[in-house]
Amino acid sequence: MIPSCPACHSGNVERCHYGRRIGGGVGTVAGAISGAAGASVGAFEGAQLGRSLLSFGGSPVAASGAVLGAISGGLIGCLAGLQLGAVVDEEVLCHHRCNDCSTHF
Numbered sequence: 001m002i003p004s005c006p007a008c009h010s011g012n013v014e015r016c017h018y019g020r021r022i023g024g025g026v027g028t029v030a031g032a033i034s035g036a037a038g039a040s041v042g043a044f045e046g047a048q049l050g051r052s053l054l055s056f057g058g059s060p061v062a063a064s065g066a067v068l069g070a071i072s073g074g075l076i077g078c079l080a081g082l083q084l085g086a087v088v089d090e091e092v093l094c095h096h097r098c099n100d101c102s103t104h105f
């Protein structure tokens, strides 16, 4: 149940999820970057191996590996960030915001 505002006693109050929003955003970006970087290194080594064995240019493979890594890394990072943000919401930040006087409580 959502309580009423302690400042103006309005019932026009909503839960705020700042930690979850920020955590999800930061987690997505961080996960995408690390996923792309990790996949690039792996794909680069694979491409070099492929080039030396077959004289086959591996750049399309490396590019798609980086994209896939970024997508999967972003997804994992987003989920981790959401969970971390939910904890921060509950433990640290204000839980509610009044829509009438903008008080956080």
Ligand SMILES: [Zn+2]
Pocket (backbone or CB within 6 Å): 005, 006, 007, 008, 009, 010, 098, 099, 100, 101, 102, 103
């Ligand atoms: Zn209020």
